[in-house]
Amino acid sequence: MAATLKASTVKALAEKHNLTEIPPIYNFQTLSTIDQAIASGGAGEDQEPIPVIDFSLLTSGTPDQRSPIVRNLGNMCRDWGCFMVINHRVDEGLINKILDSCKEFFDQEEEVKREYEGKHTSDPICHGTGADAAVTEVLFWRDYLRVMVHPEFHSPSKPAGEVLAEFTNAIRGMVRDLLGGISESLGLESSYMDRALNLESSLQFFDANLYPPCPQPELAVGLPPHTDHGLLTVLIQNGINGLQVQHEDKWVAANIIPGAFFVNIGDQLEVFTNGKYKSVFHRAAVNNTATRISIAVPNGPSADTIVKPVPELLDNGSCPAAYAGMKYKDYLELQHGSGLKGRAWII
Numbered sequence: 001m002a003a004t005l006k007a008s009t010v011k012a013l014a015e016k017h018n019l020t021e022i023p024p025i026y027n028f029q030t031l032s033t034i035d036q037a038i039a040s041g042g043a044g045e046d047q048e049p050i051p052v053i054d055f056s057l058l059t060s061g062t063p064d065q066r067s068p069i070v071r072n073l074g075n076m077c078r079d080w081g082c083f084m085v086i087n088h089r090v091d092e093g094l095i096n097k098i099l100d101s102c103k104e105f106f107d108q109e110e111e112v113k114r115e116y117e118g119k120h121t122s123d124p125i126c127h128g129t130g131a132d133a134a135v136t137e138v139l140f141w142r143d144y145l146r147v148m149v150h151p152e153f154h155s156p157s158k159p160a161g162e163v164l165a166e167f168t169n170a171i172r173g174m175v176r177d178l179l180g181g182i183s184e185s186l187g188l189e190s191s192y193m194d195r196a197l198n199l200e201s202s203l204q205f206f207d208a209n210l211y212p213p214c215p216q217p218e219l220a221v222g223l224p225p226h227t228d229h230g231l232l233t234v235l236i237q238n239g240i241n242g243l244q245v246q247h248e249d250k251w252v253a254a255n256i257i258p259g260a261f262f263v264n265i266g267d268q269l270e271v272f273t274n275g276k277y278k279s280v281f282h283r284a285a286v287n288n289t290a291t292r293i294s295i296a297v298p299n300g301p302s303a304d305t306i307v308k309p310v311p312e313l314l315d316n317g318s319c320p321a322a323y324a325g326m327k328y329k330d331y332l333e334l335q336h337g338s339g340l341k342g343r344a345w346i347i
């Protein structure tokens with residue numbers, strides 16, 4: 001096996017060449033020592049589990065049941081920046097269908113997928129691999145499909161339009177309810193964020209990630225540490241773990257409860273709350289036995305919303321704004337140019 005192998009996708013590389021070693025371009029130990037320190041260090045065992053919220057109590061409980069749930073939700077946002085959602089009412093059959101159809105997408109011939117090869121990360125449908133080598137030194141052990149699904153709806157041939165629309169609509173509904181609870185946890189009206197951030201026209205993407213088995217998982221990285229750009233990202237996976245979140249300076253493995261959604265705070269919510277609820281750094285590790293598929297759905301404000309710290313949280317000026325206001329779409333441009341290196345605009 002030649003070490004300089006180039007393949008169009010990680011999937012093709014992993015399947016076709018009987019690999020025993022990864023090509024050097026995928027080896028993150030070749031990074032500068034500072035970046036290596038961030039990328040390395042496995043998730044320790046024996047750690048606190050990621051907190052869980054029962055969505056049915058948030059949306060249909062009595063006011064007495066709701067208030068401790070809202071308080072808990074706020075604590076999870078403040079202390080973890082992420083949580084798992086159970087009893088969410090999104091149909092299990094629909095979740096299986098969308099995961100299956102993502103597998104079908106990645107299983108297509110390379111030429112078929114190449115039709116969606118993005119020229120720019122902002123193209124409405126974009127299939128790619130690794131990452132842009134122009135902005136990162138090392139390629140990631142990941143192929144992806146990214147689709148813009150709201151307010152404009154786009155769909156590739158797979159997942160089929162109806163399934164994609166049904167799934168992403170359901171996620172948007174859940175996210176609006178969660179943001180209602182999060183607004184309340186900040187002492188704001190439950191509809192506050194919905195109005196202030198124009199969620200009726202919220203920008204929503206559908207990101208499917210494929211991590212093929214990797215012969216040297218300790219040397220490769222699925223996705224490096226980063227924060228997500230939006231308000232809340234909702235993630236499901238095909239039963240294979242790999243996501244890790246940073247909590248109190250340690251990496252914690254997210255053992256996602258089967259059937260639950262993993263939800264993490266993105267940069268826009270950090271800015272809006274003036275840092276009270278921070279976007280959480282997370283990364284994806286790879287393994288040498290099973291193909292992992294994850295679907296991450298980042299949900300943002302509308303593209304034209306200027307996101308800035310909400311005045312009600314600035315205590316009449318006694319607590320200064322720690323972030324500059326910026327249009328969400330300008331932030332996205334900035335983040336695309338930074339090669340997934342995390343927050344881009346903290347003052």
Ligand SMILES: O=C(O)CCC(=O)C(=O)O
Nearest residue numbers: 207209242243284294296
């Ligand atoms: O695959 C994962 O677990 C993480 C995906 C992710 O962080 C992303 O797509 O932004």
Ligand SMILES: [Fe+2]
Nearest residue numbers: 227228282296
């Ligand atoms: Fe992410």
